[in-house]
Amino acid sequence: xxxxxxxxxxxxxxxxxxxxxxxxxxxxxxxxxxxxxxxxxxxxxxxxxxxxxxxxxxxxxxxxxxxxxxxxxxxxxxxxxxxxxxxxxxxxxxxxxxxxxxxxxxxxxxxxxxxxxxxxxxxxxxxxxxxxxxxxxxxxxxxxxxxxxxxxxxxxxxxxxxxxxxxxxxxxxxxxxxxxxxxxxxxxxxxxxxxxxxxxxxxxxxxxxxxxxxxxxxxxxxxxxxxxxxxxxxxxxxxxxxxxxxxxxxxxxxxxxxxxxxxxxxxxxxxxxxxxxxxxxxxxxxxxxxxxxxxxxxxxxxxxxxxxxxxxxxxxxxxxxxxxxxxxxxxxxxxxxxxxxxxxxxxxxxxxxxxxxxxxxxxxxxxxxxxxxxxxxxxxxxxxxxxxxxxxxxxxxxxxxxxxxxxxxxxxxxxxxxxxxxxxxxxxxxxxxxxxxxxxxxxxxxxxxxxxxxxxxxxxxxxxxx
Amino acid sequence: xxxxxxxxxxxxxxxxxxxxxxxxxxxxxxxxxxxxxxxxxxxxxxxxxxxxxxxxxxxxxxxxxxxxxxxxxxxxxxxxxxxxxxxxxxxxxxxxxxxxxxxxxxxxxxxxxxxxxxxxxxxxxxxxxxxxxxxxxxxxxxxxxxxxxxxxxxxxxxxxxxxxxxxxxxxxxxxx
Numbered sequence: 177x178x179x180x181x182x183x184x185x186x187x188x189x190x191x192x193x194x195x196x197x198x199x200x201x202x203x204x205x206x207x208x209x210x211x212x213x214x215x216x217x218x219x220x221x222x223x224x225x226x227x228x229x230x231x232x233x234x235x236x237x238x239x240x241x242x243x244x245x246x247x248x249x250x251x252x253x254x255x256x257x258x259x260x261x262x263x264x265x266x267x268x269x270x271x272x273x274x275x276x277x278x279x280x281x282x283x284x285x286x287x288x289x290x291x292x293x294x295x296x297x298x299x300x301x302x303x304x305x306x307x308x309x310x311x312x313x314x315x316x317x318x319x320x321x322x323x324x325x326x327x328x329x330x331x332x333x334x335x336x337x338x339x340x341x342x343x344x345x346x347x348x349x350x351x352x353x354x355x356x357x358x359x360x361x362x363x364x365x366x367x368x369x370x371x372x373x374x375x376x377x378x379x380x381x382x383x384x385x386x387x388x389x390x391x392x393x394x395x396x397x398x399x400x401x402x403x404x405x406x407x408x409x410x411x412x413x414x415x416x417x418x419x420x421x422x423x424x425x426x427x428x429x430x431x432x433x434x435x436x437x438x439x440x441x442x443x444x445x446x447x448x449x450x451x452x453x454x455x456x457x458x459x460x461x462x463x464x465x466x467x468x469x470x471x472x473x474x475x476x477x478x479x480x481x482x483x484x485x486x487x488x489x490x491x492x493x494x495x496x497x498x499x500x501x502x503x504x505x506x507x508x509x510x511x512x513x514x515x516x517x518x519x520x521x522x523x524x525x526x527x528x529x530x531x532x533x534x535x536x537x538x539x540x541x542x543x544x545x546x547x548x549x550x551x552x553x554x555x556x557x558x559x560x561x562x563x564x565x566x567x568x569x570x571x572x573x574x575x576x577x578x579x580x581x582x583x584x585x586x587x588x589x590x591x592x593x594x595x596x597x598x599x600x601x602x603x604x605x606x607x608x609x610x611x612x613x614x615x616x617x618x619x620x621x622x623x624x625x626x627x628x629x630x631x632x633x634x635x636x637x638x639x640x641x642x
Numbered sequence: 643x644x645x646x647x648x649x650x651x652x653x654x655x656x657x658x659x660x661x662x663x664x665x666x667x668x669x670x671x672x673x674x675x676x677x678x679x680x681x682x683x684x685x686x687x688x689x690x691x692x693x694x695x696x697x698x699x700x701x702x703x704x705x706x707x708x709x710x711x712x713x714x715x716x717x718x719x720x721x722x723x724x725x726x727x728x729x730x731x732x733x734x735x736x737x738x739x740x741x742x743x744x745x746x747x748x749x750x751x752x753x754x755x756x757x758x759x760x761x762x763x764x765x766x767x768x769x770x771x772x773x774x775x776x777x778x779x780x781x782x783x784x785x786x787x788x789x790x791x792x793x794x795x796x797x798x799x800x801x802x803x804x805x806x807x808x809x810x811x812x813x814x815x816x817x818x
Contacts, residue, residue, distance in 0.1 A: 195781065196677070196780060196781035197777075197780050197781045200780050200781075321712060321716055327720065327721055328721065329716035329717060329720065329721050330716065331717065331723070332713040332716060332717050332735065332736060332739060333717070333725070333728070333732055333735040337739070338738040338739060338742075341738070341739045341742045341743065342738065342742050345742040345743070345745055345746040348746060348749070348750075349745060349746065349749045352749055352750070352752075352753040353749070355753075356752075356753055356756065360677075360678075360779070363779050364677070364779040364780065366779075367776035367777075367778070367779040367780065368776075368779075368780070379765060380765065383757070383762050383763035383764075383765070384762055384763050384764040384765045384766065384767065385762065386675055386767055386769060386770075386778070387675045387676050387677060387778050387779055388673050388674065388675050388760075388786075389673060389674040389675075389676070389679075389680065389683035389684065389686075389687055389689065390673060390687075390689065390760060390761075391760040391762065392676070392678075392679035392680075392683070393679070393683075393684055393689060393692050394692050394694055394755075394756045394759040394760045395679070395756060395760070396679055396692075397692040397694040397695060397756075398694050398698075398752040398753065398755065398756035401694060401695060401698045401748075401752045402749055402752050402753070405698070405702075405745050405748050405749050405752070406745075406749075408741075408745070409742075409745045412738065412741055412742065412745075416738050416742075419738075616677060616678050617678075619677055619678050619781075620678035620679065623654075623678060627681075
């Protein structure tokens with residue numbers, strides 16, 4: 177069986193017997209086909225979500241954040257939960273494309289474009305919430321240090337300013353990394369195009385890439401260095417996000433475990449969303465030969481590990497509340513599991529700790545439908561986790577007279593549903609217009625294995641038909 | 643008028659070998675075109691190491707230095723605000739932005755440096771005029787050379803055919 181089979185693994189990384197040209201036709205073919213009815217249905221559904229987002233955003237801008245469920249003390253609620261959730265989802269993209277590249281994990285190749293594309297759109301969604309939440313969104317640019325006539329500068333000791341720098345750097349670097357990897361594939365698309373306007377459009381996007389040895393050596397070097405820079409960046413971004421909470425004094429937030437806890441949660445939810453998207457995409461675009469059960473299997477293993485890291489964080493958080501001996505912290509720890517938000521807390525534990533245990537079974541890991549359902553539950557669990565951290569802590573502050581439960585309004589819900597619509601709309605456009613599987617890297621991987629049989633243990637069978 | 647000669651090969655090894663031979667015989671302006679990077683092409687063409695790592699290091703250091711200067715200038719120099727007696731130049735609180743700006747500038751240096759070093763974007767190039775050059779992004783390996791007035795195109799064509807080229811074409815630099 178040609179392809180990349182590891183003798184220790186049941187499923188190969190690449191299960192195709194096509195040659196390079198046929199593989200290209202297969203992986204780029206859907207770009208030339210007119211969209212199918214199912215695509216239009218999903219597109220219209222998600223576009224109507226964008227409409228809802230527009231309505232809710234205009235309403236928020238016109239009437240202020242008082243239209244949301246936020247109050248004092250719960251001044252951060254849905255919007256910040258969603259900000260953290262979306263940013264976290266983005267992190268799996270960088271993890272798959274950068275960290276796994278540095279660790280020479282070949283299986284990343286087929287799914288890295290999916291994950292990177294997801295990162296970009298998730299960070300766009302995340303970026304909307306702090307601006308919407310400002311109350312006076314037209315002053316958002318005050319966060320940028322520009323020489324204003326008022327001579328007022330941002331306060332750089334504030335975690336919120338760090339956040340602005342971290343998230344905008346993260347978006348920019350993700351975009352550059354994504355586009356750099358995309359250029360050779362856009363050139364492949366340009367050369368495969370049949371119509372003149374397609375050739376011109378993809379030709380412009382490919383920036384005149386000729387696949388020259390002079391291009392490749394700079395490309396390789398830049399790509400590897402960007403991966404090296406993105407790796408610490410992804411850790412720093414969620415660390416900074418967690419510092420928004422950790423450097424405050426609110427009970428349940430003021431904790432040094434937050435940075436690693438948030439980074440692990442980010443990777444966990446990000447892998448879950450990659451699985452949620454890739455399983456239907458693999459089926460609809462018939463990508464089974466490049467995204468095999470091996471990929472699902474590996475992603476589940478990562479989710480299982482991250483699920484345990486998150487479980488450990490829950491445990492340590494609760495333990496420290498009592499070990500620290502602070503009365504308010506202890507009250508909060510009890511309130512989380514028995515109070516107003518107990519349902520959300522226990523649902524979090526179920527989705528994030530109990531559900532991933534199913535991944536111990538290799539039958540579950542290799543069943544797309546089971547993985548898909550579990551990944552959706554993990555996404556829900558990670559949403560609830562942030563909701564509990566943010567809302568339950570704020571609603572149960574130091575002064576009992578201020579305690580007040582939070583209830584979202586239709587605007588809160590519409591903004592969330594709206595960003596989901598935006599995310600899926602952008603994603604549908606991307607899988608229709610761009611090479612969503614990195615063809616160049618797959619060809620390189622096949623070629624490497626064909627030429628270097630000593631890699632056999634790592635990547636398996638050496639018979640690649642040419 | 644300058645001319646370009648392009649030759650198609652079926653396998654990367656043959657194109658590499660052809661490049662090595664032609665370079666040894668004194669032909670300059672050689673290049674290889676392939677759907678993915680070929681191991682050994684830098685040596686075969688005698689290319690110097692890429693300047694990108696140096697650019698990234700400079701970019702990263704400039705970004706980090708700028709980040710620290712920016713925060714010092716804004717919060718300690720131009721508009722100092724005393725917050726509970728905390729030091730105006732609070733270095734630990736400046737670390738995240740120093741790091742972020744270092745990464746941002748370093749990444750920008752990698753990305754834009756790559757395009758400057760590769761002389762891109764350049765939407766048109768004479769090699770695109772060759773018939774079938776499209777396969778350079780699919781499954782074929784092309785060699786190109788720019789010929790000076792002293793080079794005999796027919797001689798190079800014959801040599802390329804000997805070295806295993808599937809087809810050889812000559813394209814003029816300027817096109818009507």
